[in-house]
Amino acid sequence: MSNREAPQPSPSRLTPFSTHPLVVAIEPNQPxxxxxxxxxxxxAAGGIRLYFAYVDPQRFTVEEFPDGTVRHAEVDSDSIDDSWRARQEELERSLTGLLASSGVPWEFRYLAGRPDRALTHLARAVDAAGIVVGTRAPGPGARFLEAVEGSVAIRLSHHQHRPVLVVPLSVVDWETPLWR
Incomplete structure (x- = not known):
């Protein structure tokens, strides 16, 4: 085990939002x-660049590059599955349509492995001011996945120094009794 301490959040590590990009985690069919x-x-920050990223947990990172891109491979070395290419094209096409009128500069990165680690690598590589993530899609499976895998937003907030903006995708109506 290393005696090296992880760098801690501090005012000296604050990255200004007005001059640095944001990393945005996205998923297929996400709202x-x-x-x-x-x-x-x-x-609001003057048109800073956005780096949209999808992290494919079915692939692993072979090599990380200084611009935040990665070379990745299938977890099962005996299988040849290029479905990731279609997923990448669909995500880029969706973003192009959605952001066309915004005038916001953006790029897309297809990453692999653990989402928290992959997003942290990308944020470091592009010197991002923060990371934007959505909450898990609602539904019974989401609760199970969160219990098993944990929350990406929570892991990010505990393992790197950038602020994490969590966008709610489903909320609880506190007016309705839970026992109904």
Missing amino acids: ELVALTAASWSQ
Whole structure:
């Protein structure tokens, strides 16, 4: 085990939002609200660049590059599955349509492995001021996944120094009794 301490958040590590990009985690079929919230923040900060990223947990990172891109491979070395290419094209096409009128500069990165680690690498590589993520899609499966895998937003907030903006995609109506 290393005796090296992880750098801690401090005012000296604060990255100004007005001059540094944001990393935005997206998923296929995710509500548009995450991307639109990030675009709104970009516009408010003077048109900062957005780096949209999808992290494919079925692939692993082979090599990380200084611009935040990665070379990745299938977890099962005996299988040849290029479905990731279609997923990448669909995500980029969706973002292009959604952001066309916003005037916000953006790029897309297809990442692999653990979402918190991949997003942290990208944020470091592009010197991002923060990371934008959405909450898990609602539904019974979401609760199970969160219990098993944990929350990406929570892991990000505990393992890197940038602020994490969490966009709610489903909320609880506190007016309705839980026992109904």
